[in-house]
Amino acid sequence: MPSWAVDGVPGGAVFPGDRGLAYGDGVFRTLRCTEGTLWFWERQFAKLQHDATRLGLICPPAACWLNDLQQFEISHAVVKLMLTRGVGARGYASSPDQACTRIVTINPLPPLREQPAVVRICDWRLSLQPLLAGVKHLNRLDSVMARREWDDVAIEDGLMLAGKQEVVEGVASNLFARFGNELRTPDLSLCGVAGLTRDFVLEHADSVGLVPKIRSIDLEDLPQADELMLCNSVVGIRPIAVCGPYRWNDFATAQALQAQWQRTGPLQGHRISCR
Amino acid sequence: MPSWAVDGVPGGAVFPGDRGLAYGDGVFRTLRCTEGTLWFWERQFAKLQHDATRLGLICPPAACWLNDLQQFEISHAVVKLMLTRGVGARGYASSPDQACTRIVTINPLPPLREQPAVVRICDWRLSLQPLLAGVKHLNRLDSVMARREWDDVAIEDGLMLAGKQEVVEGVASNLFARFGNELRTPDLSLCGVAGLTRDFVLEHADSVGLVPKIRSIDLEDLPQADELMLCNSVVGIRPIAVCGPYRWNDFATAQALQAQWQRTGPLQGHRISCR
Numbered sequence: 265m266p267s268w269a270v271d272g273v274p275g276g277a278v279f280p281g282d283r284g285l286a287y288g289d290g291v292f293r294t295l296r297c298t299e300g301t302l303w304f305w306e307r308q309f310a311k312l313q314h315d316a317t318r319l320g321l322i323c324p325p326a327a328c329w330l331n332d333l334q335q336f337e338i339s340h341a342v343v344k345l346m347l348t349r350g351v352g353a354r355g356y357a358s359s360p361d362q363a364c365t366r367i368v369t370i371n372p373l374p375p376l377r378e379q380p381a382v383v384r385i386c387d388w389r390l391s392l393q394p395l396l397a398g399v400k401h402l403n404r405l406d407s408v409m410a411r412r413e414w415d416d417v418a419i420e421d422g423l424m425l426a427g428k429q430e431v432v433e434g435v436a437s438n439l440f441a442r443f444g445n446e447l448r449t450p451d452l453s454l455c456g457v458a459g460l461t462r463d464f465v466l467e468h469a470d471s472v473g474l475v476p477k478i479r480s481i482d483l484e485d486l487p488q489a490d491e492l493m494l495c496n497s498v499v500g501i502r503p504i505a506v507c508g509p510y511r512w513n514d515f516a517t518a519q520a521l522q523a524q525w526q527r528t529g530p531l532q533g534h535r536i537s538c539r
Numbered sequence: 540m541p542s543w544a545v546d547g548v549p550g551g552a553v554f555p556g557d558r559g560l561a562y563g564d565g566v567f568r569t570l571r572c573t574e575g576t577l578w579f580w581e582r583q584f585a586k587l588q589h590d591a592t593r594l595g596l597i598c599p600p601a602a603c604w605l606n607d608l609q610q611f612e613i614s615h616a617v618v619k620l621m622l623t624r625g626v627g628a629r630g631y632a633s634s635p636d637q638a639c640t641r642i643v644t645i646n647p648l649p650p651l652r653e654q655p656a657v658v659r660i661c662d663w664r665l666s667l668q669p670l671l672a673g674v675k676h677l678n679r680l681d682s683v684m685a686r687r688e689w690d691d692v693a694i695e696d697g698l699m700l701a702g703k704q705e706v707v708e709g710v711a712s713n714l715f716a717r718f719g720n721e722l723r724t725p726d727l728s729l730c731g732v733a734g735l736t737r738d739f740v741l742e743h744a745d746s747v748g749l750v751p752k753i754r755s756i757d758l759e760d761l762p763q764a765d766e767l768m769l770c771n772s773v774v775g776i777r778p779i780a781v782c783g784p785y786r787w788n789d790f791a792t793a794q795a796l797q798a799q800w801q802r803t804g805p806l807q808g809h810r811i812s813c814r
Contacts, residue, residue, distance in 0.1 A: 268555045277552030278560055280543045280621070280642045285553055287679035288563030319680075320687055342629060346555070349683075354617060354646040356679070356686035356710055367555045371629040393666030396680060403678035404562035404631070405594075405671060408624075411631035412595055435631055 268369040269332045282365055283358065284348025288402035290365075291315040292346040293460075296373065296498050296529060297536075300339055304497070305534030307460055308345075315399045316347055323347060324366055332368045333536050340373040342498055348402070374498070376526075377420075380505035380515050381494065383434065385483070386410040386422040390432055390455040398458035407435045421494055423507065426455050429482040437494035437502070438462035441481050442517055444490065447474040450481050461495040464528070465521055472520045486510055493518040500525045543644040544607045557640055558633065559623025563677035565640075566590040567621040568735075571648065571773050573805060575614055579772070580809030582735055583620075590674045591622055598622060599641055607643045608811050615648040617773055623677070649773070651801075652695075655780035655790050656769065658709065660758070661685040661697040665707055665730040673733035682710045696769055698782065701730050704757045712769035712777070713737035716756050717792055719765065722749040725756050736770040739803070740796055747795045761785055768793040775800045 270276030283289035293312045296303040309326050316323040329345055346367040352358050388410035396403075410424050421434040433439050433456045440449045440462075447469045452458050469476035486492065491514050492504040503518035505511065545551030558564035568587045571578040584601050591598040604620055621642040627633050663685035671678075685699050696709040708714050708731045715724045715737075722744045727733050744751035761767065766789050767779040778793035780786065 270555060278555055278557070280545060280553055280644050282553070282560070283683070285557070285560045285621070285623075286567075286677065287683050288677055289680060289683045292561075319684070344629070346560070348560075354619065354644070356682045357690075358683070358687065369555050369629070389668075389670060391666045391668030391671070393664075393681070395663060395684070396666070401680055402561065402563055403680045405564060405676060405678045406668070407631045408558070408562050408564045408633070409594070409670070412633065415632075 267336070267371065268367065269335060270367050271365060272328070272332050274335055278365065278367070279351050281351045281354070282348055283350060283352055284346065284365060284402055287356070288404070289319070290346055290348030290402045291319060291321065291400055292344060292402060293400065294497050295343045295345070297338055297341045297343050298373070298530060301530050301533040301535045302343060303529030303533045304460060306532065307463070308497070311400070311460055312345055312347065315401065318396070318399050319349070319401065321347055321349055321364055324364070328366060329368065330534070330536065332366065336370055338370055338536055342371045342373050344369045344371065346402070376499060377502070380503040380512075381420040382418055382506040383421045383423060383494065383504055384414060384419050385508040386413055386424050386435065388413065388424065390424050390426045392426060392454050394454050397455050398452045400457050410435045420502070425483065429484070431481045431483055431486065432456045434494045437496040439481065440465055440493045440495065441485065441489040442474065442491040443488065445474050446477050447517070448477045448479050448481060451478050459496055461497050461500065461525065464525060465495055465501060468521060468524050471524065472517050474517060490514055491517055542611070542646065543642065544610060545642050546640060547603070547607050549610055553640065553642070554626050556626045556629070557623055558625060558627055559621065559640060559677055562631070563679070564594070565621060565623030565677045566594060566596065566675055567619060567677060568675065569772050570618045570620070571804060572613055572616045572618050573648070576805050576808040576810045577608075577618060578804030578808045579735060581807065582738070583772070586675070586735055587620055587622065590676065593671070593674050594624070594676065596622055596624055596639055599639070603641060604643065605809070605811065607641065611645055613645055613811055617646045617648050619644045619646065621677070651774060652777070655778040655787075656695040657693055657781040658696045658698060658769065658779055659689060659694050660783040661688055661699050661710065663688065663699065665699050665701045667701060667729050669729050672730050673727045675732050685710045695777070700758065704759070706756045706758055706761065707731045709769045712771040714756065715740055715768045715770065716760065716764035717749065717766040718763065720749050721752050722792070723752045723754050723756060726753050734771055736772050736775065736800065739800060740770055740776060743796060743799050746799065747792050749792060765789055766791070766793055
């Protein structure tokens with residue numbers, strides 16, 4: 265059985281005239297699913313709706329997406345939801361009545377890693393676009409190009425900068441740095457994707473004795489950090505052991521946050537009942 | 540008969556895992572075709588190859604694309620060529636051996652307009668990314684969002700700015716402004732798409748008695764311009780009569796350039812022999 269559905273049709277095709285393909289005109293979410301439970305479903309769906317609204321897309325109701333997924337036997341998987349502005353006439357103009365395209369894909373779930381992460385610092389710089397910053401849209405060439413900088417499988421992710429100094433995020437993750445009891449993550453008003461796990465960490469910092477703070481992190485701040493961590497919805501909160509020339513050996517709060525994330529994800533999840 | 544082919548298959552499907560859809564990881568060209576002749580074929584194909592290389596994509600040889608098109612009965616059309624990094628595993632990492640996806644689409648050709656254009660000034664600002672500026676890649680949300688600002692069919696295009704003052708291009712075109720005998724077009728090193736017709740105008744300015752110059756155009760320069768024009772590969776060089784609050788009634792050099800473009804396009808074209 266194919267591992268995707270387009271507008272509810274398993275194995276369905278996307279047309280070359282789809283604006284998702286032609287222009288990256290759409291949004292997406294990536295969800296962790298274990299034992300048939302979509303982690304953090306309500307938050308994820310709310311974020312999908314939020315991002316869709318930012319682009320002026322009308323997001324189909326949650327039931328549509330869940331029906332699409334219920335056609336598959338999903339136990340452990342990475343589930344991706346994509347919403348595009350659909351197939352339109354050639355050219356940038358779109359019609360408000362144009363039907364969006366709804367796509368779900370189901371991919372293998374990589375095991376959670378035990379070892380702290382080794383990451384690099386990317387040469388590629390993020391594009392600046394305050395009007396779309398934070399939105400998880402389908403224009404992701406920055407991440408693609410940064411990810412092309414390495415093929416060493418030991419390197420899990422890369423830190424991306426805006427300009428000369430500001431470290432903004434990972435290629436596929438958000439960044440946190442702990443300085444004493446301050447847990448800092450960069451502001452994403454000019455660039456970057458505001459991931460759901462970033463919100464989770466901001467909300468739970470306090471339960472591990474930390475004060476969350478949205479404030480820029482410069483390259484030269486990195487060696488001063490007591491802990492560095494990346495996070496996303498698939499792997500959770502990953503402590504960093506090595507980043508370019510720098511080393512860390514304190515992973516305590518990252519691990520504490522990760523334990524909370526692993527407990528909370530399924531609790532705030534949605535169980536897909538397979539047919 | 541469907542009006543597209545994917546990897547040479549008429550009506551072929553694009554898969555949801557295609558990186559062109561997932562990330563906008565690809566490039567494209569839009570060509571004018573009249574009487575079965577693809578205008579400016581060699582230049583267009585060279586630009587496709589050039590942009591593909593910028594993203595690290597290997598562009599299939601011209602014969603592949605032409606074979607794809609020869610399956611259709613094409614007389615007058617807008618032909619679009621798209622090249623994506625193909626279907627890969629989930630995630631940003633790509634494999635160098637991954638096969639690209641080659642897509643051609645054939646769309647109706649709008650008639651060339653006689654009347655000078657009415658355009659607007661868009662509120663949406665261009666994102667800044669010097670590393671990708673000039674490339675016609677599939678991350679086109681800026682144009683999509685700017686184009687959503689109007690639905691008045693009398694308005695043909697919109698001027699897009701970077702920052703507060705700099706006018707960079709049209710939503711689907713490049714911009715020229717004539718000041719006396721200087722024909723100016725903005726530098727595209729921070730943002731914008733370097734279209735083929737822009738090159739044509741730069742090369743032919745001199746034949747209509749003008750000195751081409753790559754130099755920024757500020758919003759406040761617009762009313763001082765003697766002529767304003769937009770250009771792209773489908774409509775050629777369009778004189779502007781109205782742009783927001785400003786009016787022009789000199790269209791002479793735009794029309795002279797347009798006449799040259801209409802003569803040269805088919806001469807530098809490639810005739811598709813249909814099967």
